[in-house]
Amino acid sequence: MQVAVIGGGAAGFFSAISAKKHHPDAKVTIYEKSKKLLSKVRISGGGRCNVTHHCFDVRELVKFYPRGERPLKKAFGQFSPTDTVQWFQSRGVELKTEDDGRIFPVTDDSETIINCLMQETRKLGIGIKTGVNVQALRPVDSGIELDLRKGGRIVADKVVVATGGSPRASGLDWLRELGHEIKEPVPSLFTFNMPNESIKDMMGVAAEPVAAKIMGSNLKSTGPLLITHWGMSGPAILKLSAFGARELHEKDYNFQALINWTGDRPEQEIRQIFKDVVAESGLKKIRNVNPFGLPGRLWEFLIGKLELGDNMIWQNMGKKNINRLVHLITNDTYQVEGKTTFKEEFVTCGGISLRDVDMKTMESRKTPGLYFAGEVLDIDGVTGGFNFQAAWTTGYIAGKLE
Missing domain, CATH: 3.50.50.60 (FAD/NAD(P)-binding domain)
Incomplete structure (x- = not known):
């Protein structure tokens, strides 16, 4: 034969x-x-x-x-x-x-x-x-x-x-x-390009675990995320690209990605953690208390997006700013404009x-x-x-x- x-x-x-x-x-x-x-x-x-x-x-x-x-x-x-x-x-x-x-x-x-x-x-x-x-x-x-x-x-x-x-x-x-x-x-298995997002300046920083979602769809995944000089990569992003291969192709790789930097933790739990920080470390600067163990550069980048000033302390945040921080940490939004495949x-x-x-x-x-x-x-x-x-x-x- x-x-x-x-x-x-x-x-x-x-x-x-x-x-x-x-x-x-x-x-x-x-x-x-x-x-x-x-x-x-x-x-x-x-x-x-x-x-x-x-x-x-x-x-x-x-x-x-x-x-x-x-x-x-x-x-x-x-x-x-x-x-x-x-x-x-x-x-x-x-x-x-x-x-x-x-x-x-x-x-x-x-x-x-x-x-x-x-x-x-x-x-x-x-x-x-x-x-x-x-x-x-x-x-x-x-x-x-x-x-x-x-x-x-x-x-x-x-x-x-x-x-x-x-x-x-x-x-x-x-x-x-x-x-x-x-x-x-x-x-399938591609990374997200974010040419107009300043998070690229954090290239080399990794966070784990995060939850990533595609706005306007049911696509979501969890796992490590890596920030690159072109956008985002890592297992959480690659998994999302694999399961969303056809849907993201139909969007011509132009969509918004939502990142929960705490993983799958719900907003209610996040809010309670911030309340505890205010009670226990109210006189400390926000930048100096990182309750989720995020990489230091990433934490400073995220709170910088709220434009609260370098000297803002936890007890002066107030309910409005705590809510803004909760939303940012759990629904951080980035515009994706293209992909990179190896x-x-x-x-x-x-x-x-x-x-x-x-x-x-x-x-x-x-x-x-x-x-x-x-x-x-x-x-x-x-x-x-x-x-x-x-x-x-x-x-x-x-x-x-x-």
Whole structure:
């Protein structure tokens, strides 16, 4: 049996390895259009490779996927984060879990993961061909024919498409031609640009936890927030961008973000905390009493927005100014005008509609013998190792070739 895997990324490699494991007599070949293999693995997690996440309860795990939550539940039953950890550890890769649940190799070097995958393909005798761009697929009597952009054709009995996300729907036209529905790709996991907001002067300051919301929508998230020289980033913002990918695209990335710097604490609780501060530290300057443990620069920036003067003390605030401070801390508003995506770590919302895929096998419902794995599917997760986990899982299942 000839098996062609299109795409030399995480999902492609795992599909090929799974195919060879489940079908030892098959000839399995990976075809990658560029000269680079496993490029996202190399740069992920700042070059450390966030292999997966320490969320071993599938019911909780699927909640981290804005697209694909329900279909992934059964898929994770076949290959879960527990299986991912065991797979790499059984091949000599030691892993560690960080405080936020992200799992990395103890070497803090993505080359450790790349070397493991490359070594496994060599051991199994899997072929790898780079610079091979497949531009069309065609079902034929003997299997599926791959048309190459530079000319030439390859016929395989089974084909796994693991080409990753495409920034434009036109990049998936070759799969649409087989009858597949394509969900319009739009960016996911992006940061918020705030060109006209002075909070950018606080670049490098991080606050945790905060609650972030999009005005005029039901979108909200919590977690750490990082102020950058272009606006805001960090898990709270990235999570918001992932779950709001389509809605924010429709707004042309022009909207207002509301930040509760205290996390999910309600206004009533905040007001009581300020009353306690007035009672206990009434003669102290506002700037010198920071009841929520916010970074000092950020606290001074926030109270500066109220223009109360540097010498204002707590007992002179009065009810009106306390109310203004409560509202500011819980509903701080910023105008977002654009986004920034990290091109190397580009994640898309969209791809092959899951209605066209049997999620038990990852086989196409339109073309027998054709399978999908990874980001080419309309599946994406938030930051934290979830997208790699989807790649390992869908790759493993696709490679069964059932």
